[in-house]
Each structure stands twice: as C-alpha cells, then as structure tokens.
Amino acid sequence: MAGLTADTLREDYLTRLDEAMRGLPHGVATDIRAGILEELQGLDADATAARIARLGDPVAIAREAQAELPAGAPTAVAATVPQTPDARPAPTSTRGFAIAAALTLSFGGIVVPVVGWFVGAVLVSLCSLWNTGEKIVSIVVPFVVGGLSIIVISTMITVSAWESSDSASGTGNPPAVNNPLLPAWYDMIWVGIMGVGILLIPVSGLWLLWRLRGRTAR
16 A cells, blocks of 8 residues: 555545445444544544554445344445446435535525524435434534523523612612613623524534535445
C-alpha cells in the first residue's frame, strides 16, 4: 500500500465493505459503515492501513453481522457478485437528498415558519446517510429546547403579572420606576432563552452537513 493516501485507502475499504454488506438489512449495513468510517476518519496513511488490517476482511465483517441477525433475516450476498450497471441508489440515500434535508431543517422555518422546520425534520428522518442517534440529536434537541423556552417564558410572564397585580392592589411592594428605554431584567432573560432555541435550529442542520462528510450513496 506504499504511496497510497489515507483517503484512497479509506474509500477503497469502504467500497469493498459496501459490496460485502449488500445483502444485509439496510439499517444494519448503514450503522456498521458509519461506525467504521468514524474509526478511519482523521488518520494518516500508515495509521489508516494499520486500522484496516485490524478491522479485517469486509466479507468477514458482513458474515459476522449476518450471523448475529435473527432467524429469517436475508442472506448476505457474496462480495464477488458485481453490481448491475443500471442499479441506482434510493433517492433518500443520496448526498443531494441529504444536503437538501439538512438545509431545509436549518432554514425551512425561516422561509415558511414552523411548517418549514417540520418538513426538514421529516426529510432528515427519511435520509439513510445519518444514523438514528444523529437524527434524534438534530431534531429532538432544538424541539425540546424550544419547548422549554416557551415554558420558562410563560412562567416569567405569569410571575411578572402577579407581581404587578400585588403592587397595584397595595398588598405588595410598590412597583419600581423603570426607564422605558431600557429592557427589564426578565425581558433580557426570555429574549436570551428564545435566542438560544432559535439558534439551535440552523446549527443542528449545519451539524448534520458536517457529519455527512465522506459518506456516499449506497
């Protein structure tokens, strides 16, 4: 393997791995490929060659994965079976679909508020180039943070209304005189929380694009 670059070694190994795993269930093959790709990322040529040697023959990896499947699962196709020239990857497994899904998740809500984000979330969930964990992080985290932001903001508004009501009825402290040109403390807090929730939406899609590097359609 002298003279070969790390990228060449990695892509050659992944190509042989894809061929060997063609008969495995798609989700299983995708997870195995993603895990091996992560192991090979960032290594130089020598380290890549050494890691590939430790990983072993792709056919053996596919055979081991097949053996761990429950009874009745499809039989793995031998790596020597050539791919038919007219075979085409599923649309949801292409890089173009993945890029469009990530960008829709990031900016769809700006073009069409709320609905655009949900469309992006559906497209991301359909794409097979990301594993389940990546999809959960990119979709659920902004959704949860946004929901918590709404709860916190609603609570602060309610507390502020109570304080104003007590002051007006004479049962609480007299209201402080605030400068109308300056935001109140609770305004700054809820704006900050809302800003974090909004910022996480485009960041999650851009993170998916970063995770997409080096992955190819299967």
